[in-house]
Amino acid sequence: MSSFEPPVKPRQLAFDLPVDARHGVEDFLVGPSNEQAYGLIESWPGWPASWLRLVGPEGAGKTHLAAIWAARAHAWTLPAAELDEAKVPHLASGGALVIEDCDRAPLDEPALFHLLNATKARGASVLLTARTEPGQWGLKVPDLLSRLRLAPQAEIAPPDDALLRALLVKLFVDRQLIVDTGTIEALALRMERSFAAARDLVDALDKLSLERGRRVTRAMATEVVASLFPDE
Known part of the structure; x- marks a missing residue:
């Protein structure tokens, strides 16, 4: 007489599938911690300068806000790590540009310096995102640090x-x-x-x-x- 063993329920496997994160303006959650940043993004093209720094902790919604602005300004978006001198003339020819993760190495500092000068000369707008302020990026080009510090900053604080x-x-x-x-x-x-x-x-x-x-x-x-x- 054979013994009966109940079937073992198979265990589900979890796969790292992409999440459909929505980056529309209607999907952005506004609160006291980010309303100043949201207001500055919304105020374009009335920015007080050609460049705006968007600073906030990891996962704070910087990419979401940048996507909102990019859609409105018809801006190109480029990770800072992919910036180099050869791309500067083309990038500066557009009317608006997002440079993301500027505090992450490697950063081509001369390329960013020339890009900021070129976009300002053309009257283009640039949004730069980072987790920290420029003084903490370890920059070696003093003129670049000086220009970045002069740019107005939109800051996202920890959530309430x-x-x-x-x-x-x-x-x-x-x-x-x-x-x-x-x-x-x-x-x-x-x-x-x-x-x-x-x-x-x-x-x-x-x-x-x-x-x-x-x-x-x-x-x-x-x-x-x-x-x-x-x-x-």
Whole structure:
């Protein structure tokens, strides 16, 4: 007589598939931490100078704000690491330009210096994004540092409680995950209070939910928070 063993339920595998993050103006969440930056982006073409620096922590929405402005200004977008002298004449010929992640090495400082001069001469607008202010980029060209410091700055601060909760909801919606308000509240009370932490948390919960074949629950959220933020 053979013994019967129930079939083992297969475990779901989590794949790093791209998330459909929406970068329209209607998708940007405005709160006290980013309203000054949002206002300056919205004020274009009435900027006080040809260049504007957009500074904020990792995951704060700099790329989203830059995309909003790029769509409005018909701007080209280029990662700072891809800038070199050969591209300067072409980039300066456009009416508007976004240079992203200027604080990430490597940065061709002479190319950026010449690009800023060329765009100013043509009356073009340039939006430069970074996590920190130019004095912290380790720049070696003094004239470049001087010009960057003279540019007006739009700064994004860490999120307040209301914006953090709204951001969690948006991130779950972007991943098509249904999460109740009690779970959102539990996350917001226990997590590290930053934009990057919110993205890491939702990413981890998305993967865990898929692996277990279950919707995101409050117990699951508490488990992930304890794993990611043990000191909170």
